[in-house]
Amino acid sequence: MRQALIAVISALVLRAVPAVAQGAVDPTAALLQEIIRLDTSNPPGHEGLIDELLASKLKPLGFEVTIVPTPEAGKSHLIARLKGDGSKRPVLLAAHADVVGVERDKWTVDPFGGVIKDGHVYGRGAIDFKGGMAVFARAVMQLAERKVPLSRDVIFVVEADEEAAQYNTSWLAQSHWAEMDAEFALNEGGWIIADDAGKVRYVSVSTADKSSVGIIVSATGTSTHSSMPRPDNAIFALSKALAKIAGYEFPVQLTDANRKFIAVLARTSPQPLAGYYQALLGGADAAARAAADREISKDPLMHAIIRNTIAPVIINGGFRSNVIPGSAEATLNARLLPAVDPKAVVAALQKLVDDPAVTVRLSNPNAGPSRTPVSPEDNELYRALEKHAKATFAGAEVTPYTFQAGTDAGAWRSRGVPVYGIYPYPITADELTRMHGNDEKVSIDSLRKGTEMIFNTLVEVAGKGR
């Protein structure tokens, strides 16, 4: 019986992605077109539109589907479950249904038209994360279509409010944790980076996110008539403080995952970049390391991956043109690597500013170091993803890394469920710049290969007899 099942599953893996008849659109691309045509720009989101569409596709395949409404009309989450025999705990896939808005006049196609052009699907969310939703959805649907015998439930969650706002997965987990609990999960995060010729260099899988912390810098001075300025001016004091912070750079700090990531970059990048990555890993003297950091950090993404960052985002001060205000305030957004204590960052900034008229504090005074565990690399899901990423993209290296931003993974990771982040399709540097930008697009070939990789990963992890 066991042998027979393995044979069945092996056959399934080999035939994971059926050849698409000429003229027909690839099923993942076709689903992505449908999803893009539902405008879920957040605010307001209207994510329920996608929940209804996917429910109508998943229910006939045997999925148990729950749509969880939020207090906001039109905003809901979908939880779909394909039952296994229960001998193992569930595996979960999560995708957010909302997208950021568009500058419509800067697009060459309708961002909500689901347009196919030059082998790509165009539209807001093509990469972040409707493309991933289409890949995850098609992968789980194929499990049902092909009647793959399952040792564990496969749960597919379509989420609201990831891009902003309050009814996100953390909100959902407060009341529906039992339906979302799993042994491990996939969501967005890492990248399958292809060169301009389409060859995949590496696959990065995020195993932790940076945390986002608000910091308030406030300055005080004498409030008085603007015709008689005094030395203690709140706006000048704030400006001087911000100028000092602008000149400050956090030192390079590599997480365990990012050391592996940088090592992969050192092996797969062209020179002289490869040498800079090598220098960052150690061995080089301090001056060479600093020079390598300067070159690597010209890329804002790499700059953010290898250190904590801080950026001013809001500034407030003054109310009339003839009044010197008694106070002025700036909000900074810090993005901190796992285990970094925000209180220590505030103390360092206060010392740097060195002005009794200026106070630096946390916007949430209770914020502490993130206690969210980093997801391990030694379990069935990570190993299966690594194996099938290598099988799908011959010659590509696979590495964990720490994501430079936040995702919806926190709801699971904070409860001890490992989450592995991946945008499951090869993309080029050019395509990456379009995410949250204009003419966002993903190639149909990338969607096809991504679906193959995720389907085979799920068969490996949840298929019976594996």
Ligand SMILES: [Zn+2]
């Ligand atoms: Zn996203």
